[in-house]
Amino acid sequence: MKIILTHDVPNLGTPGEIVEVKDGYGRNYLLPQGLAIGWTKGAEKQVVAIKRARQAREVRDLGHANEIKAKLEGLKVTLTARAGTGGRLFGSITPTEVAEAVKLAGGPALDKRRLELPGHIKTLGGYQVAIKLHPDVTAKFNLNVVGSK
Structure with missing residues (x-):
């Protein structure tokens, strides 16, 4: 076809x-x-x-795309989520939540469909997230998931 x-x-x-x-x-x-x-x-x-x-x-x-990459790589993104004992989250972190966290941290608006999460984020801690901005440009930034008090 x-x-x-x-x-x-x-x-x-x-x-x-x-x-x-x-x-x-x-x-x-x-x-x-x-x-x-x-x-x-x-x-x-x-x-x-x-x-x-x-x-x-x-x-x-x-x-x-290179300008956005430079902005993202210098950005500290923190995402607050509800967690139980042992640092396990109630649910998991979605690309939509990551895109909103980047915007709140002062970064550019990102397309959630282009975000590449490192598997399912279900625990507190630091993660490296990639986004394909252009066929030749992929940016990586650090995401820190913290528990809400």
């Missing part, structure tokens, strides 16, 4: 790419989730225009 990606799909491609996938994967996951659209000649012409616009934007975004 030939499809056009509308979102970044790990291990498959970036928006605007035309890829060949198995019928079930495309029909049951990519299309219903809105991650892709079916391929047609008309849609392929639109993709060419989208790619040209994205390439012009990426060159401008590379410098901006």
Whole structure:
């Protein structure tokens, strides 16, 4: 099945790419989730225009991504969560909570979907979180999870 990606799909491609996938994967996951659209000649012409616009934007975004990376790496992010005895959290830390904590710490607004948490954060302590700002730029910052009093 030939499809056009509308979102970044790990291990498959970036928006605007035309890829060949198995019928079930495309029909049951990519299309219903809105991650892709079916391929047609008309849609392929639109993709060419989208790619040209994205390439012009990426060159401008590379410098901006490096600026954001420098800001994030110098930032001290602290997140307060409810914890029980032994430092175990009630629930776990989500990417949405991390993005809000970065914003509260004076950092830029981040896309929660681009955050890469080091597994499930279920205990108090320090963690290193990565975010893919650009295909060539990945920033890492320290997250400190503390218990609420």
